[in-house]
Amino acid sequence: MSTWDGKEFKYLQLERYFNIKHYSNPNLFEWRKILKDVFHYDLSDIEAIGISLNDNYNGIYHQNQNDVVEKRNLFLDLNIPTYNVDHHYAHALSSLNNIQKHFVSDCQGNYRRWMSILEDKKIIDTKHDPVNGKSFGLSLDEMGYFLGVGPAYHFDNAGKIMAFNGYGEINPTYLKFMEQFGLEHSAITLEYNNLENVLNKFITPKDTWDFVKTFHYRYSILFKEYLSKYFKEEDVFSYSGGVMQNIVINTKLKASFPNMYINPIGYDGGLSIGALEAVRKIYEYPEIKINNFPFIQEDECPERPSQNTIDKAAEYLANGKILMWYQGKGEAGPRALGNRSILANPNVKYAKEMVNEKVKKREWYRPYGASVKADKYRDYFKLDWDSPYMLYQSEVLRPADFQSITHADGTCRIQTVSSDHEDFYNLLNSFEDRTGFPILLNTSMNLPSFPMVGSKETTKKMFDNSDCDVLIIGDNIHTK
């Protein structure tokens, strides 16, 4: 949920407020309570409402599919103009940076479209499999279900399956099979029964890994070919929708389209920002200004850590301790970027296993990302562009030294941290003084099946219920 009053922008992912992962508003009226309790506005303060609805889910369809915004009388008791904003248009606008051209790719979209090209308010092209309705994202999701990594239609399956890519090789037989199908006919990959049959024939884990690797390879080509129809190599365009969380595809596309901007909150958690922007455009109000992006959650914000606390944290980390680091406002988007992070020394050989065992309880095959000082990242990673939002994978140049952050294919999802992100950058600096390298294993501060934490109390509880060694909230250090 987002608001803009001309001076102050406010944003909160409801999953953090309710501490329920992937919480989305099942009750269209619930926003009124958040408005009052969290955003501290009254209904009388509200001039207009933008809302991006999932057509099939709530049965409220756009009357004309080509209209990206339509005025709808959704809240009959309120005399407030309300605009239903198309799902993909809201994704496209959620980057808030005045980019005119957009690529959107998501798992289910609004159930009618799972891929769109937009130019300003116009939908230039869309993709949707009319028979099976299976997108790239949904296919990964279903693979996860058939392979037993998670329940059906579960948002986390796709991310888990993506990890298999790092273990696999491109298999010519699978590739030939997949080449029968284009973006419009995602059926294989994707047709429900067929996919189950394909996966059932696999005997070893390697079969699965190779299938997932080949699938990513095939789709990275399809995505590139599709984008090439609408964008030149030098074009500036935004990429949003839930598939923007797939770092394998992101990295391939960024290599071909260097000016592509991926919005770190381009998944459904950012739809409210896009809906807000759509309404702002209708009213022709001045642009929305956001300070300290992406640290914008309207959650509990502690006082800043002193240099002494930062140095103590660095010392703990250098000595191999696992540390929970809660600072400032929470990050928008699914990645912890140094405000709601669990951190560890990547040079400690079994740091990944320790983090898994003591706190995160994640599956063994999933890799951890890393944060590195932006001015030094090229000494340790091979990536041709900055990655401030942890949206790309990069080759690790010294994998033997950093085994705990190096995936099976020699890559790592990295966050390049600039000095603007002052406290976290200082922590990396202080850690570098002690170890010689400015890199930390960085994963989100949440327990399995829970969202990232948003309050001191939840954080403290999480710390108490884990075997994590140290917790730092603002300037306060807690140890066990």
Ligand SMILES: [Fe+2]
């Ligand atoms: Fe979406």
